[in-house]
Amino acid sequence: MSKMLSHQVKVELMRAVTWRQCVIWAALILVLPTIQFLLIKENYVYYRQLDLFLRLNSNFVPLLFPIIVVLVYAIYFVGEQKNHFIPYVRIRIPLATYLFSKLVVNAILSFLIAFLMVFVPFIFSMYIEPVLDIVHLYPADGNPIPYTTFEQLLFLGTLPYGIIYSLWVGLNGMMYATMGLLLVMILEKPFVALSIPFMYYLLGNFITQILGYEQFSPTYTIFPFSISQQPLWTVFVPFTILCIVIIILGFYLKENLHKHYG
Structure with missing residues (x-):
């Protein structure tokens, strides 16, 4: 990373990470899991502490995931586009450096938010809730426990499983957020651009279900809690397609930079 780009990334991070934004992000990370916990704590049967964690990530977050990460940054x-801020920036730094710094900051922040949205509930479910003893665990008594994808990693230990899985969610969040920002940079209609990652997410779910390949659904490969355990390689299929889409968008923006920004 060049010195100019490194400096601009630091500038953009300082602009983005304000006290107001930190409060909003903290509320996002804490409020959704709290609401979900209050809704589920007495309405389900839990055989393992891990079941609570899986249930905490089975409603709000999977449904709203692309919207949440895209709106992080x-x-x-x-707002800068609407305020015609970019022409003034071009006087100080190259346009490509400015836009790339935006993409870097967007990737950092969306990754962190997506990671914490899963890792904080994991810590609560596995280490804090057992001390509080709010949720009652029932003995399996021969009842089959529905193991889910990524539980293959439990042989490494509970905490490594939680960290690796949270990193996976963070990585996917970063990719969807990158898609959203690239589309905002390319298209002239911000609302349409911000909506496309969510539509891509929904369309991917719809197509895989229609074709009978739910194991490759964008939702189930990030939040695989409503489907039986699948081989770990399956989660990389939609992720690879997502990466290809982002690479294409990135090359398009690079080749048409001056067309879009004069």
């Missing part, structure tokens, strides 16, 4: 670039 990309929305602020929309």
Whole structure:
């Protein structure tokens, strides 16, 4: 990373990470799991402490995931476009450096938020809730326990499983957020650009279900809690397609940079 780009990334991070934004992100990380916990704590049977963690990530977060990560940072670039801020920036630094710094900051922040949205509930479910003893665990008594994808990693230990899985969610969050910001940079209609990652997510789920390949659904490969355990390689299929889409968008923006920004 060049010195100019490194400096600009630091500048953009300082602009983005304000006390107000930290409060909003903290509320996002804590409020959704709290609401979900209050809704499920007495309405399900839990055989393992891990079941609580899986249930905490089975409603709000999987449904809203692309919207949440896209709005972490990309929305602020929309504000700069509307305020015609970019022409003034070009006087100080190259346009490519400025836009790439935005993408880097977007990737960092969306990764962290997506990671913490899963890792904080994991810590609560596995280490804090047992001390509070709010949820009652029932003995299996021969009842089959529905093991889910990524539980193959439990042989490494509970905490490594939680960290690796949270990193996976963070990585996917970063990719969806990158798609959103690239589309905002390319398209002239911000609302449409911000909506496309969510539509891509929903369409991917719809197509895989229609074709009978739910194991490759964008939702189930990130939040595989409503499907039986699948081989770990299956999660990389939609992720690879997502990476290809982002690479294409990145090359398009690079080749048409001056077309879109004069």
